[in-house]
Amino acid sequence: MVDNIFPVITIDGPSGVGKGTLSKGLAKILGWNLLDSGIIYRVLASVVLENKININHEEKVAVLTETIQITFINSKNNFIISFNGKKIKKDIYTETIGNCASKIATFSQVRKNLLRYQRTFCKCPGLIADGRDMGTVVFPNAKLKIFLYASFKERERRRLHQLQKKKLNVNFELLLSQIRERDERDYTRRSAPLTPAFGSLILDSTYLSAEEVKSKVLMYIRESMAFS
Ligand code: DC
Numbered sequence: 610m611v612d613n614i615f616p617v618i619t620i621d622g623p624s625g626v627g628k629g630t631l632s633k634g635l636a637k638i639l640g641w642n643l644l645d646s647g648i649i650y651r652v653l654a655s656v657v658l659e660n661k662i663n664i665n666h667e668e669k670v671a672v673l674t675e676t677i678q679i680t681f682i683n684s685k686n687n688f689i690i691s692f693n694g695k696k697i698k699k700d701i702y703t704e705t706i707g708n709c710a711s712k713i714a715t716f717s718q719v720r721k722n723l724l725r726y727q728r729t730f731c732k733c734p735g736l737i738a739d740g741r742d743m744g745t746v747v748f749p750n751a752k753l754k755i756f757l758y759a760s761f762k763e764r765e766r767r768r769l770h771q772l773q774k775k776k777l778n779v780n781f782e783l784l785l786s787q788i789r790e791r792d793e794r795d796y797t798r799r800s801a802p803l804t805p806a807f808g809s810l811i812l813d814s815t816y817l818s819a820e821e822v823k824s825k826v827l828m829y830i831r832e833s834m835a836f837s
Pocket of ligand 1: 707
């Protein structure tokens, strides 16, 4: 594995822990590129469901990842996402898609095929990479690796708050059981399981606000840049 040409900061952790908010905030402050790797798995899940591909058929799903190009067009603050030129119509942020994405993410051939594509996001001046295996597999030579964590109870509370804000009418118990199932799968799968990368800074955000998490991480970044 050669060194990344441009600096990379990886942010890994389970679902609903605040990785997305942190990664977007850091990318904005530093003016760096952003890779939200979960979107790739979610887009694949959406394509699999839309085309009625058998989700348990690793080879058929892996074929989709041989040549992959996902584009995002910002239209009136909404992202239009295309997969190999075809518009994704489904809402990819539902828990059903998340769960399906997590199933697809257990396939080692899929993960292997996605490696090169994910690494193309490492461009000038640097990259914030958000996911589950950013520090362990995709960017093992990252300058700084963060593993963000929060108790399940707190993640539940945040999720409920989000849903109430959006006024979405969902079966909360069902949603929680789906999130638990997804976490369990992400932590225990054989290929690139969710685990802190060697040398990561493990940050427990249970009792911290999003702003406090961002400030702490910015402090780590300044320290790690100062020593390099
Ligand atoms: O971060 P997210 O919730 O959008 O990710 C959806 C699923 O995709 C997650 O449950 C597991 C999978 N995933 C992964 O296996 N590796 C990544 N780097 C990112 C996501």
